[in-house]
Structure formats: C-alpha cells, structure tokens
Amino acid sequence: MKSRLDLEIDIIPGIGPKKKTVYNNLGIKTIKDLLMHYPMRYEDRRHFKKIADVHFEEKVCIEGKIISVDLKKPKKNMVILRICIYDNTQKAFLTVFNNPYIQSQLTIGRTIKAYGTAKRINGICNLSAPEIDFDNYSKKTGIIYPVYPLTRGLFNDEIIKSIKWVLQSLNIKELEYLNSKYRQQLRLCELDDAIKNIHFPKDPLLIKVAKFRLVFDEFFLLNIGLSSIKHGLVKEPGIKHESSEETKSKIEAFVEELPFELTKAQSKVMQEITRDMASHKPMQRLVQGDVGSGKTVIAMIAAYYAYINGYQCALMAPTEILAKQHYNNFLDIFKNTNAEIRLLTGSTTAKNKRIVYEELLNGSCDIVIGTHALIEDKVKFNNLSLVITDEQHRFGVRQRSKLLLKNHLTVDMLVMTATPIPRTLAFILHGDLDISVIDQMPSGRKPIKTFASKKQEANKVYDFAKQEIALGRQIYIVCPLIEESENLDIQAANELFETLSESVFKGYKLALLHGKMKAQEKQEIMDAFSSGRIDVLISTTVIEVGVNVPNSSVMIIQDAQRFGLSQLHQLRGRVGRGEYQSYCVLLYEGKNKYIEQRMKIMQNSNDGFEISQKDLELRGPGEYFGTRQHGLDNFKLADISKHISILNLAKAFVDEVMNEDPELKNEENKAIKIELDKRFNKLMG
Numbered sequence: 001m002k003s004r005l006d007l008e009i010d011i012i013p014g015i016g017p018k019k020k021t022v023y024n025n026l027g028i029k030t031i032k033d034l035l036m037h038y039p040m041r042y043e044d045r046r047h048f049k050k051i052a053d054v055h056f057e058e059k060v061c062i063e064g065k066i067i068s069v070d071l072k073k074p075k076k077n078m079v080i081l082r083i084c085i086y087d088n089t090q091k092a093f094l095t096v097f098n099n100p101y102i103q104s105q106l107t108i109g110r111t112i113k114a115y116g117t118a119k120r121i122n123g124i125c126n127l128s129a130p131e132i133d134f135d136n137y138s139k140k141t142g143i144i145y146p147v148y149p150l151t152r153g154l155f156n157d158e159i160i161k162s163i164k165w166v167l168q169s170l171n172i173k174e175l176e177y178l179n180s181k182y183r184q185q186l187r188l189c190e191l192d193d194a195i196k197n198i199h200f201p202k203d204p205l206l207i208k209v210a211k212f213r214l215v216f217d218e219f220f221l222l223n224i225g226l227s228s229i230k231h232g233l234v235k236e237p238g239i240k241h242e243s244s245e246e247t248k249s250k251i252e253a254f255v256e257e258l259p260f261e262l263t264k265a266q267s268k269v270m271q272e273i274t275r276d277m278a279s280h281k282p283m284q285r286l287v288q289g290d291v292g293s294g295k296t297v298i299a300m301i302a303a304y305y306a307y308i309n310g311y312q313c314a315l316m317a318p319t320e321i322l323a324k325q326h327y328n329n330f331l332d333i334f335k336n337t338n339a340e341i342r343l344l345t346g347s348t349t350a351k352n353k354r355i356v357y358e359e360l361l362n363g364s365c366d367i368v369i370g371t372h373a374l375i376e377d378k379v380k381f382n383n384l385s386l387v388i389t390d391e392q393h394r395f396g397v398r399q400r401s402k403l404l405l406k407n408h409l410t411v412d413m414l415v416m417t418a419t420p421i422p423r424t425l426a427f428i429l430h431g432d433l434d435i436s437v438i439d440q441m442p443s444g445r446k447p448i449k450t451f452a453s454k455k456q457e458a459n460k461v462y463d464f465a466k467q468e469i470a471l472g473r474q475i476y477i478v479c480p481l482i483e484e485s486e487n488l489d490i491q492a493a494n495e496l497f498e499t500l501s502e503s504v505f506k507g508y509k510l511a512l513l514h515g516k517m518k519a520q521e522k523q524e525i526m527d528a529f530s531s532g533r534i535d536v537l538i539s540t541t542v543i544e545v546g547v548n549v550p551n552s553s554v555m556i557i558q559d560a561q562r563f564g565l566s567q568l569h570q571l572r573g574r575v576g577r578g579e580y581q582s583y584c585v586l587l588y589e590g591k592n593k594y595i596e597q598r599m600k601i602m603q604n605s606n607d608g609f610e611i612s613q614k615d616l617e618l619r620g621p622g623e624y625f626g627t628r629q630h631g632l633d634n635f636k637l638a639d640i641s642k643h644i645s646i647l648n649l650a651k652a653f654v655d656e657v658m659n660e661d662p663e664l665k666n667e668e669n670k671a672i673k674i675e676l677d678k679r680f681n682k683l684m685g
C-alpha cells in the first residue's frame with residue numbers, strides 16, 4: 001500500500017495548485033520531499049533579554065506589556081504602528097508596517113513578545129519590523145527557529161506550518177528502515193526523531209544528533225546502492241584465467257624483461273589483479289595512482305596475462321593522443337612476444353577499421369587499443385576476457401555501469417585513473433569497484449621543484465626556461481581554460497603563442513596545441529614534441545591527460561590561480577618523467593590569502609593524494625568534483641569534506657551488511673532494500 005507520506009503535498013491544508021507549483025520549483029513534490037527539505041540554518045530565539053540589557057545591532061527576543069500604540073498614515077495604503085512596551089527595566093518601541101492582523105490584536109496592558117534587530121533611536125531600544133508573538137499566534141520567539149531555503153512566492157513560515165501539520169497529522173514513524181539492533185550498534189537516533197529535531201529542535205545538541213543520523217543515511221544509502229550494483233553485476237561467473245606454475249613463470253619472465261624493476265606498490269597491485277583474473281568472479285578493479293606512478297605497465301601485465309591464456313584484451317583511452325601513446329608503448333614492451341596489437345580510433349581509416357573488426361572477430365588480433373571507437377556496435381570480439389579503461393578523468397559511476405552493461409558483463413574489467421582522490425572518498429566515487437592503490441613512485445625520480453611567481457615576473461621565468469632549452473630540454477606552457485567559452489580559451493592560447501614567438505622565444509621552435517584541432521594535427525604536433533623537434537609547446541589543458549615526454553623539464557602554467565589543485569598537480573605531472581631535474585612554475589595573478597595558500601600547498605607537496613584532500617577541503621565537494629554525476633551533489637546534509645567519520649561508519653556498516661546478505665533478502669534488511677530502491681536513484685541524480 002502506498003504510504004500517505006508518498007502523496008503529493010497538496011493534501012496539506014493551505015497548499016493549493018499555485019503554492020504546489022512553487023513548492024515543486026524547490027524540488028518538493030511529495031510529503032517526504034517536504035520532510036527532507038531541511039533548514040539551512042537556525043536562529044536561537046530561546047532566550048529573552050531584559051530591555052535594559054539589550055546590545056544594539058544585535059538580534060534579540062524581548063517581551064513586555066503594551067503601554068501605548070501610536071498609529072501613523074504617512075501615505076495612502078501605508079499604516080505604521082509604533083507600539084511601546086515596558087518590561088520593568090525599560091521601555092522599547094516595536095515599529096510595525098501595514099499589518100492589520102497585529103493592529104487588531106493590540107490592547108493596552110497585553111503582554112507581547114518580539115524578535116528583531118535592536119537599534120537605538122533617541123537613546124531608546126527600537127525593533128523595526130520585528131516578528132511578533134501573541135500567546136495564541138504561531139511561535140516565533142522562545143524557540144530555536146528554523147530558516148529554510150526558499151524560492152519566490154514561498155515564505156519561511158509557510159514551510160514551518162506545512163511541516164508542523166505533517167508531523168502532527170501523519171505517522172512518520174513508518175519512515176524508519178533500520179531496526180533497533182542496527183540503530184543501537186551504530187548509535188543512531190530513530191529516524192522520526194531525527195526529522196522532528198532537524199526541523200524543530202528544542203536544543204542545539206538535538207540538531208547534532210539528528211544531523212548525525214540523516215548524514216549517515218545519505219552516505220549509507222548511496223554506498224549500499226553502489227555496492228548492490230557491484231553485486232548485481234557480478235552474478236554470472238566470469239572467465240577464469242589459468243594460474244598454473246607455467247603461467248606464473250611466463251608472467252615473471254615478462255616482468256623480468258621490462259626496462260625497469262617494478263616498485264613494491266606496483267608488484268602488490270599486480271598480485272591483486274592477477275589474483276582477480278585467476279578467479280571465477282569477474283574482476284572490477286580500479287587502479288589509483290599518482291601521476292607518473294607507473295600504471296601503464298600494470299595494464300600491460302594484465303593484458304599479457306589475458307594474452308597467454310589465449311584471450312583478447314581491449315584498452316580504451318579517453319583521447320586519440322593517449323591511445324596512440326599507449327599503442328606505441330605496448331608495441332615496444334610486447335616486441336618479444338607474438339601478440340598482435342592494433343590501434344582503433346576515430347581517425348583510423350574506414351578500410352583499416354574493417355580490417356581490425358575482422359581481426360577482432362576471427363581472433364587474430366590479441367590486443368586492441370583505442371578510444372570510444374571501441375564501443376561501437378560493429379566491434380565484435382572473438383574471445384575477449386579483459387577490458388581496461390584508462391579514465392584519467394572521473395567518469396560517474398552511472399556512466400561506467402552503462403558501459404559495462406552494454407559490453408560484456410562477465411569479462412574482467414580494470415579501470416585506471418590518474419586522479420588520486422583521498423582514500424576515504426574513493427569508495428564513494430568508485431563504490432562499484434575494488435580499489436588498488438599505487439602509492440609509491442619509481443625510484444630515482446627527482447621530485448619536481450615547484451615555484452609560484454607573479455605574472456609580472458614571467459620574463460624571468462622564460463629566461464630560466466631558455467637556459468633549460470640550452471641544456472637540451474623542452475618546455476610546456478599551459479594556458480588556462482576560460483570557462484565561458486572554449487573559443488575564448490583558444491583565442492587566448494593563440495595570442496600567447498603569437499606574442500611569445502615574436503618576443504622572448506623568437507628564434508626558438510614553438511608549437512600550439514588546443515582541443516579544437518583535428519586529431520591528426522594534434523598527433524603530428526605531439527609526435528614532433530615527443531621526438532624533440534619542438535622546444536616549447538604552448539597548449540590549452542589538452543595535455544593534462546597522461547602525455548609522456550621524458551625530455552621535458554619545465555612546466556609553466558599561466559593564470560595558475562584559475563586551476564584546481566588536483567588539476568595543477570596533473571599538469572605538473574607531465575614533467576619529471578625522465579632522468580632530469582624538472583620544474584613547475586605557477587604564474588599567478590591576484591592577491592588574496594586563498595590564492596597564496598593554494599600556491600603554497602603546490603610548492604610544499606608532491607603527493608597527489610594529499611593535494612586532492614586539501615583541494616577538497618578548500619573548494620568543497622561541489623566544485624572539486626565538477627558537474628559530473630556521482631551522487632555527491634544530491635546530498636542534502638552530508639559533506640564529504642567534513643563528515644569523514646560518519647562516512648567511515650557508513651562504509652563499515654555497508655561492508656558488514658553486504659558480506660552477510662548481498663541481496664538484502666534477510667528479514668532485518670528488507671526495509672533497507674525498499675528504502676534503497678526508493679532513494680538511490682534520487683541520490684544518483
């Protein structure tokens with residue numbers, strides 16, 4: 001049976017069709033939505049002050065007996081009441097404009113309570129347009145008063161009245177979905193109490209208790225939802241890769257032949273992946289690592305493992321440049337194997353595409369590397385066992401699950417991301433994946449030296465860059481993305497390119513790279529830069545994603561104040577990839593504490609995880625994660641930068657419940673399942 005709480009809000013007295021539309025504009029359709037429209041702040045109006053003790057310019061509650069009322073009509077349609085009250089200490093004036101209701105209630109000697117900002121007029125306390133309580137009037141004083149997000153045509157008191165009606169007339173106990181055993185274990189209050197107290201708290205402590213419960217709910221439901229997706233997707237058994245001694249020694253030999261020794265962190269992640277691939281359960285693993293921590297080689301080992309088992313592997317990169325780069329790296333590392341490796345991107349000619357399609361279908365191609373071109377319907381595999389996506393950018397969980405659903409659910413899936421996010425948060429963004437972390441850099445890397453410099457000092461920075469060029473190195477100069485339009489952005493890059501070619505870098509080999517260039521043109525420029533034929537590459541943020549040119553040693557970022565810290569860290573990671581000491585110069589403009597603080601963080605830390613944690617704290621989750629859907633924007637109270645401990649509690653509880661009862665079929669979890677089905681989609685946006 002449908003609960004009355006699921007009914008639309010127009011069952012509430014006073015909400016007609018017009019008001020209903022106004023509420024709808026706030027996203028409030030049902031009674032439940034209304035209950036979840038939480039106050040954005042509170043005014044503590046519990047205590048009354050004696051008029052003699054009132055500080056001016058403060059917001060106060062006062063009460064006193066009416067001793068006189070003065071009525072003025074300065075204009076047509078304007079009535080001003082000046083009510084004089086006295087409380088045995090002093091008198092005060094309440095100035096009320098155009099309020100016939102109050103006017104009708106005023107009798108000398110009656111006690112009146114008011115809340116407002118106290119001003120001193122002629123030495124006497126005056127509250128202009130105060131909120132007034134008579135004994136029988138809806139309370140505005142003596143309470144903690146909730147202040148709600150509003151919209152045009154809706155007043156705070158209307159919301160208060162509507163919510164009060166719901167709390168008095170309907171049974172909100174039925175909202176509870178966690179049994180008392182769980183609540184006790186988690187030290188959570190009951191949901192109906194949380195809702196009552198978040199709206200009408202008698203004590204500030206009760207707001208805390210209520211918030212704790214409601215924040216927990218948001219984290220818990222999103223998380224258990226993601227976890228259910230994971231369990232739902234892995235119902236079918238997957239491909240079990242052979243894990244015999246022979247296979248193991250083949251992998252060891254492959255690793256042995258790499259031009260470097262794996263770091264401990266890489267070895268650990270390799271173990272995690274090969275263990276997943278050797279099991280029947282389809283792998284769904286995310287590899288997180290700082291820029292340059294060596295994720296690609298991990299992908300190669302996984303691909304090799306699939307290959308020696310006679311299966312095919314597909315690697316999907318976000319851009320053509322990256323796909324090509326991976327392709328070349330794979331060709332190099334696999335040169336002593338017989339693996340057939342192909343590239344498939346948007347710019348592959350129709351003829352070559354047909355050939356690759358054919359080879360994938362008949363099984364003669366072992367490893368295919370490409371862009372989104374790989375998920376076209378025409379691409380059919382002979383015996384695919386491993387899909388690797390190099391995300392670089394964060395995809396929403398939903399997009400990825402779509403991608404998975406469209407493809408082969410039972411194949412092993414490896415996701416690589418170069419956007420380190422705080423460990424505590426990774427499971428929210430990637431809650432549908434198991435997570436491996438490469439938390440160590442290859443040895444011998446010299447940490448990049450970072451400097452922040454005012455824009456006016458750019459010429460000094462360019463001189464330094466020239467010294468590096470003289471040593472045989474190469475330089476990146478990054479122009480900011482101008483938010484309003486990509487065209488402006490390109491125009492700015494063009495202008496910088498023209499100016500620098502004509503002035504400080506006259507006689508040097510400069511090139512420009514931006515997002516709107518044709519794929520082939522971009523590729524040619526990147527090839528020229530990779531092979532050392534260009535000294536200075538001026539680019540928009542295109543290069544943020546994973547380009548590897550070990551000879552480049554200086555990264556100059558223009559208008560660095562416009563970038564997020566994580567993005568700056570990503571950009572910086574384009575240098576320091578080879579044997580040379582590398583530098584990153586942040587050219588910035590503007591003077592404020594916030595900018596300087598950010599520049600300092602970049603100078604002091606080279607750790608992507610730490611930087612992203614700071615970035616999150618400074619910018620808040622909304623901006624940090626951008627506009628992509630991930631469920632976080634839809635939290636009402638939960639804030640991942642503030643509520644880490646509640647988040648951890650929710651996560652631990654999700655793990656506990658899902659380990660015991662992954663399909664949420666047990667009696668005690670049935671209500672959770674119902675709540676999840678109702679609320680998860682809302683949380684996912």
Ligand SMILES: Nc1ncnc2c1ncn2[C@@H]1O[C@H](COP(=O)(O)OP(=O)(O)OP(=O)(O)O)[C@@H](O)[C@H]1O
Pocket residue numbers: 260261262263266289290291292293294295296297417418442443545546547548550573577
């Ligand atoms: N264990 C290692 N020892 C030395 N060099 C390594 C090691 N692992 C990887 N490398 C080298 O480090 C460089 C960066 O590796 P890779 O491109 O895989 O990094 P990444 O983690 O994908 O970085 P990004 O996210 O920035 O693309 C490459 O030139 C690679 O050959």
